[in-house]
Amino acid sequence: MHTRGLPLKKLGLVIGDWRDLERxxxxxxxxxxxxxxPKVDGNVIKLKELKSLREFPxxxxxxxxxxxxxxxxxxxxxxxxxxxxKYLFPPKMEIFKxxxxxxxxxxxxxxxxxxxxxxxxxxxxSITIMDKVLGERGDSFYKHFRKELFIVTENCIKxxxxxxxxxxxxxPRVQSGFDISFTRIDGKILFxxxxxxxxxxxxxxxxxxxxxxxxxxxxEVLEKAAEKAKANFEKRFLAEKLELAIESPIWKELAEKxxxxxxxxxxxxxxxxxxxxxxxxxxxxxxxxxxxxxxxTYKHAEVAGGHFRPELWARYRxxxxxxxxxxxxxxxxxxxxxxxxxxxxxxxxxxxxxxxxKVLKWVDENVR
Amino acid sequence: MLGKEYxxxxxxxxxxxxxxxxxxxxxIEVEGLNGEVKPGQFNILYLFGGGEVPISISEIxxxxxxxxxxFTGTITNMFRELTVNDKIGVRGPYGNHWPxxxxxxxxxxxxxxxxxxxxxxxxxxxxxxKRSKYGKLxxxxxxxxxxxxxxxxxxxxxxxxxxxxxHLTVDRGDEKWKGNIGVVTTLIPPLKLNIExxxxxxxxxxxxxxxxxxxxxxxxxxxxxxxxxxxxxxxCGIGLCGHCQIGPYFVCKDGPVFPYWKIKEYFGVKWI
Numbered sequence: 001m002h003t004r005g006l007p008l009k010k011l012g013l014v015i016g017d018w019r020d021l022e023r024x025x026x027x028x029x030x031x032x033x034x035x036x037x038p039k040v041d042g043n044v045i046k047l048k049e050l051k052s053l054r055e056f057p058x059x060x061x062x063x064x065x066x067x068x069x070x071x072x073x074x075x076x077x078x079x080x081x082x083x084x085x086k087y088l089f090p091p092k093m094e095i096f097k098x099x100x101x102x103x104x105x106x107x108x109x110x111x112x113x114x115x116x117x118x119x120x121x122x123x124x125x126s127i128t129i130m131d132k133v134l135g136e137r138g139d140s141f142y143k144h145f146r147k148e149l150f151i152v153t154e155n156c157i158k159x160x161x162x163x164x165x166x167x168x169x170x171x172p173r174v175q176s177g178f179d180i181s182f183t184r185i186d187g188k189i190l191f192x193x194x195x196x197x198x199x200x201x202x203x204x205x206x207x208x209x210x211x212x213x214x215x216x217x218x219x220e221v222l223e224k225a226a227e228k229a230k231a232n233f234e235k236r237f238l239a240e241k242l243e244l245a246i247e248s249p250i251w252k253e254l255a256e257k258x259x260x261x262x263x264x265x266x267x268x269x270x271x272x273x274x275x276x277x278x279x280x281x282x283x284x285x286x287x288x289x290x291x292x293x294x295x296x297t298y299k300h301a302e303v304a305g306g307h308f309r310p311e312l313w314a315r316y317r318x319x320x321x322x323x324x325x326x327x328x329x330x331x332x333x334x335x336x337x338x339x340x341x342x343x344x345x346x347x348x349x350x351x352x353x354x355x356x357x358k359v360l361k362w363v364d365e366n367v368r
Numbered sequence: 369m370l371g372k373e374y375x376x377x378x379x380x381x382x383x384x385x386x387x388x389x390x391x392x393x394x395x396i397e398v399e400g401l402n403g404e405v406k407p408g409q410f411n412i413l414y415l416f417g418g419g420e421v422p423i424s425i426s427e428i429x430x431x432x433x434x435x436x437x438x439f440t441g442t443i444t445n446m447f448r449e450l451t452v453n454d455k456i457g458v459r460g461p462y463g464n465h466w467p468x469x470x471x472x473x474x475x476x477x478x479x480x481x482x483x484x485x486x487x488x489x490x491x492x493x494x495x496x497x498k499r500s501k502y503g504k505l506x507x508x509x510x511x512x513x514x515x516x517x518x519x520x521x522x523x524x525x526x527x528x529x530x531x532x533x534x535h536l537t538v539d540r541g542d543e544k545w546k547g548n549i550g551v552v553t554t555l556i557p558p559l560k561l562n563i564e565x566x567x568x569x570x571x572x573x574x575x576x577x578x579x580x581x582x583x584x585x586x587x588x589x590x591x592x593x594x595x596x597x598x599x600x601x602x603x604c605g606i607g608l609c610g611h612c613q614i615g616p617y618f619v620c621k622d623g624p625v626f627p628y629w630k631i632k633e634y635f636g637v638k639w640i
Contacts, residue, residue: 102457104376106369137607139608144370272608273609274610275603276374277419278419286417293609299601300601301611303600304441304442304444305438305573314638314639328616
């Protein structure tokens with residue numbers, strides 16, 4: 001069911017090999033794109049500028065488990081700790097300078113032409129979410145970085161231990177929000193276009209259409225991947241059900257292990273909270289600096305006259321219910337793409353899938 | 369332009385009125401704000417090198433606005449140093465407003481606790497200016513001690529408004545205090561209200577609003593005609609930064625004013 005959408009868009013699936021992926025890479029590079037893609041950096045796969053497709057970790061696998069991440073030799077990787085939001089919504093940046101007379105020196109940032117190359121379906125979905133959360137609601141910086149974005153997504157043929165994109169409806173096959181997708185099948189590369197721009201570029205590569213046998217293999221591989229990337233809950237009515245536990249004592253239990261470090265919100269591709277502070281310089285100006293904030297920090301809900309979430313369990317509830325419940329009423333979508341980063345990078349290995357399951361169980365047993 | 373959404377206008381302080389030992393009202397001349405200012409809205413004020421703070425608007429003039437500030441946090445304490453003719457940054461107005469226009473011909477009940485009376489004051493001003501369009505004006509205002517009452521110099525003026533009542537209370541009196549002692553809700557039971565035709569606007573600490581709403585409902589005022597104004601940590605003012613959320617609402621944009629029935633399912637949930 002997760003490969004629904006077939007027959008495929010316009011051009012359909014076309015077939016090539018690694019050299020054609022290199023041609024696509026080169027075409028984008030020659031078209032002036034700064035290509036950002038997965039690259040091994042120390043012991044992690046990071047999203048970084050790729051000079052050549054040779055830097056793409058083709059023979060690497062990332063072993064992920066709750067609170068665990070190791071790179072090893074292999075044939076497929078998923079993601080690292082950083083996500084596209086790093087480029088569209090930088091972790092820390094100057095908004096403008098305020099001079100001593102309170103006049104403002106606005107920034108001029110050069111046109112940015114980024115192509116994400118080889119991000120997965122979950123991360124592609126996260127961009128669609130951020131478009132709504134930051135873009136549509138008027139964040140000028142996001143719009144600037146997003147404007148010329150080109151997205152090449154790799155369909156996820158081997159989801160990892162912590163992946164649950166198929167439960168969130170965001171993968172493993174990319175459905176929307178991309179320009180070109182590619183899939184590694186049997187040593188071949190299957191390409192698909194997701195936008196008019198994508199169609200035009202694929203036409204230039206002049207690749208043959210995939211035959212029925214390969215298309216069938218494509219479906220089988222992605223069906224199998226979809227089965228693997230499942231959590232033990234359904235997206236349907238998830239938001240409404242979880243909110244029934246809003247006053248449940250279960251939050252205290254769930255947050256017992258939580259350190260309140262905020263790692264989950266930093267690695268989450270859709271967490272968007274930020275704060276702005278003044279960085280003062282001796283030569284009589286002050287920078288207004290925007291930086292990622294986290295609802296797990298003590299001061300997130302603190303005001304001078306009091307505190308709205310003084311204990312950690314309340315902040316844990318805010319995070320989980322925001323992602324899975326409130327988000328739906330705010331943006332008519334959920335705030336989780338099932339990428340599993342919050343599970344992998346939690347220093348104590350708290351598993352959001354298990355937390356959601358526990359809350360649902362509590363609702364089943366206690367709300368009647 | 370990049371960052372345009374955070375651009376502030378320069379406001380010049382024209383008058384500072386000391387309300388109490390830790391509250392002052394700053395009258396600021398400012399032009400070019402986002403739009404017409406309505407009762408219940410707030411601005412984000414910027415002090416150079418310090419940062420921004422959201423402050424409700426306590427008086428609305430043609431080119432002048434008043435902000436009543438309690439010196440309690442990092443930035444608000446910097447306000448102590450300000451003097452007339454100093455410049456500060458002002459951006460706004462933000463948030464929704466008290467839906468006063470929708471309640472013409474009704475009795476207006478205003479209930480303020482502490483500094484919470486500040487965003488309610490523009491309603492008093494509004495009703496005074498359009499007196500014939502509204503019924504009775506009843507103001508209940510409570511503070512911790514007589515020393516904490518703000519807008520004292522205007523009490524006489526409030527009382528002089530035709531068909532108005534002003535009831536004051538303090539939690540703890542002093543030797544000079546002859547008025548009511550008790551929290552603001554103690555003023556509610558004795559009130560003679562035209563229940564069918566009264567709308568209530570409430571602002572104060574959450575605990576005060578919680579019990580005030582309860583008592584108003586007990587009195588017979590429907591939840592659809594009780595409005596409360598919420599405080600949250602509001603950093604951006606434009607619904608982006610995520611700090612001011614209560615359930616699915618961004619208080620800075622969907623609020624700060626909520627009809628009680630709308631916010632009821634979240635308001636009162638512990639540490640939401």
